[in-house]
Amino acid sequence: MTRDWLKHLILILGAIIVLAPFYMMVSYSFKSPGEIDRGEGGFFGRQEMMIDPRCVALRQPDRADIEAARSQFPGQDDAGVQSALLAETEAACSIRPAVFNYTKAFTEAPLLRYLLNGVIVTVSIFLIQIVVALPAAYALAKLRFWGREAVFGLVLFCLLIPVHAIALPLYIMLAKLGLTNTYAALVVPWTISVFGIFLMRQFFMTVPDDLIDAARMDGMSEFAIVWRVMLPTAIPALLAFAIFSIVAHWNDYFWPRIVVTGNRDLFTPPLGLREFKGDGDGSFFGPMMATATVIVTPLIVAFLIAQRRFIEGITLSGMK
Amino acid sequence: MAVIDTRAVAHAKPETRQARTAWGLTAPALALMVLILLVPVFVAGVLSFSNYSLGNPGFDWVGAQNYERLFTRSTYEKMFIATFTYVVTVVPISVGLGLGAAMLVHSLGRIGDIYKTIYFLPVMATLLAMAIAWEFMLHPTIGMVNRTLAMACGTWAEAISFFKSGCADGFPLWLGDRDYAIWVVCFIGIWQGFGFNMVLYLAGLTSVHRELYHAAEVDGAKSAWERFRLVTWPALGPTTVFVVTISCIRAFQVFDTIEAFWPQGGGPNKSAYVMMFAIFEKGVQQNLIGIGSAITMLFLIFVMFLTLIQRWLVERRVHYG
Structure with missing residues (x-):
């Protein structure tokens, strides 16, 4: 004792x-x-x-x-x-x-807009990641085709490349396409989640073949199988991946800092907070901390409500 | 002819059709992988041998000049020192604290869960917001840290030279002091990351079999340290490999805190000028894409090297049991 x-x-x-x-x-x-x-x-x-x-x-x-x-x-x-x-x-x-600090947080800067941008960006990233990764994961796990090993090898190789590390060439490419300062710039680099493909493939490997054969007997196309058979079985894994993805992109500061310059309408919450700090003459500690609290709160509250799921989701990368 | 044809089609049809749908299903992912991950690596590799700038019509090939600069200029020497200081400090301490916290929490059973929740909070919180909170905490005059330290003035603590000089001439400026700046950044990195490692270790600890401890005790491992050395540590081998690798990769990517504290220049006397910040400053802000790309390539090499070592260790089956 x-x-x-x-x-x-x-x-x-x-x-x-x-x-x-x-x-x-x-x-x-x-x-x-x-x-x-x-x-x-x-x-x-x-x-x-x-x-x-x-x-x-x-x-x-x-x-x-x-x-x-x-x-x-x-x-x-x-x-x-x-x-x-x-x-x-x-x-x-x-x-x-207290009222002063929180009203200032919302009136001095368009904080609601920033929060909305944060939601738009994180949700679109997650949805596109799923739309791209799920069919590929299914094909890699359950379909036999020439070149499958090569594609999977490529996935394993791409796992070595952190997107933040190649931010500069990505930024140049987006700038050349005239896409900086758009929502597209905030979303595009994250549309491919190699990790998502890998994770879902591992999960699909455990789904029994009989389930898929039965669906084929019923005359379902492979495309329909992905969305109407595989997707429902993958909900727990998807939920963990959703938490992983949303936490990472809501909190991301590096990439938005690079591709969004000056256009406040596109600021994500961390960029908005940064701008607030830059503007402050030092006497604005209260409203600034109110802004920080508002930005940090949604994820913390969600975490406290669904702790187990969050810990699973964030440590998901530990399942490799 | 016709007979053979139909037979071939009937035979190959399901196979080829499956192959075709398979390629159709992987095509978007494949295209994006090439465009978003592989092409940029190639672009960075090519541009690192040029003096390209966005907006300039042309550029020249400069050979290995960018790389030469990286290894000769003092700015980049500071960059390497800051990056490695950060990685070498943050990784072992956050892994060690993560393991320690996991062992303590695990031994407490269900009550320990409350600590797990608390220690995991920094992992969830927006790092930039927390960096700004820390900046206030470390404010030289009105920050909570120096105020707390000042409470020790006039007590026995003044016997320690740190407090003695602090009470006489004021406590450190922390972020403004080049002797402290990088260490403060390291501290925040540890503060933010050790909860993540703890959770991974907790998952590892639950999979250690109880019988192993009994067996070790029978074999004469009486002290807690012996049991740790003989059972826990080897059983946690795979977790440790993973935790160390991911901590390294995350530590290499430190940026938010540095940019929040010192938007220009990377700390007093560039003492916290880490690689990610250098890529951002040179490549994006100053439009020196050649040198930025060269740093990017070095960065990629470090990170890939680390991950390859990890995979190699995992394949060798690190757990000795």
Whole structure:
């Protein structure tokens, strides 16, 4: 029992280090700039009303405003009216820090658009990967044809090439085709998943031939067999592959950074966060951490809900 | 003639038809494999002998000049040093921590699962976002790390020279200090990756047979260390080969943290100028495609070499049992 305590102690220390940046990220996303600077307020901050300086600056009363508002404040001189107006503006511009940070995250930059782009890109990558890989995997596992060994050898060779490593020539080719700064550029290099082919082939090898022969007896074409017989049997493997693929591409920063330059409409979430950081003058820690929290949350929540599946999916590459 | 013909067709028909559909089914994958994976390797190989730039009408062949530069200029010397420092630091430590955590978690049974969940979180999280979080943590004045360190000031900890100088002249700048920069990046790499290794080792540990431990005990392996050395470690051989290879490949590809911390130049005095960042900076930002391609080729050679070693080890059946 005493040994168990020691183990827990070590593991808890490790857990604190692992969780520290998550704690800080979420905590800062709730706090006001002053609290962040001074390092106070615990986890949630005190959530005292704060005044948004930009909001006040935008609504600075000018001469016309003062003239217009004179009737509301009878018997006051210009300075009096101005200070009354300022007080009104400040009241209108005061806001809870947590609300401030998260609204800024969505209004300073088109964060929703970035998230949507992230979804579009990851989902299209996954669907195309399946459409390309599944028939090939079926042919390699279940059909006899001249050249099959050569094709499989090519698959094994291509497993050696990480797509990130050949990013530069891919970028040149896409630039030559005039495809940089398009959705196509974000998706195309990932459409072929050699790993997906390999994985599905290994899985299909375990599917009994009788199942396929029965389908052929029923007059199904090979093409129909792939989608109506093999696909349903492969759902567990596909799910693991989906998690593997989606996590990798939602989090990918390197490739989008290369092919998308400047066009905010195409930014994926990590690029959006990077842009946010570049723009910030340093006082924007709160909204930036709110953005980071928003980007990280979907996968973390999905992971916590379906832990076992996620761990299987991510470590899928361990099945080689 | 006609008779032979029909017989041949009737005989060969299902075979050829199957072959034709098979090629039809593999054709898209095959075409994409060639276009997206093989052609670029070839393109990089060819361009690495040129001084090509995007937008220029022509280019010259420069022979091995790009490669010569890689091995003579001090910038690239720093690149190799940074890359290898990172790989050589991150791989053993993250594999070791992964194994250690897996053994501890495994021995705790079901309660250990909570640690598994926690340690796996960094693997799931967007690395770029977490890099920015770490940057705040390491902020010289308002960061949590230096604030925590400063709490030790005025206590017995000041006896340690690190705290003594830190309390007197301020704690390190971390990311701005060329003595610390690469190590901080290594630390974040380990922080992010060891949970992945832990999960792979946990899968490996569940497949070690209990009887082996009993047998080892009968043979006189009394201490925990002996049992580890004689049973656990050999049984985990295949897992270790895989974990080390994938950690190496991932470590070679480090980019997000470097670009997030130092968008220009790869760290103070280029101390964290790793290969991926060099490819990005030279090839994409500065449009020096020849030199970028040369780095790409070297990179591919390293990675392929590592994977081939792994396959060779696996084929030799690493587990000795």
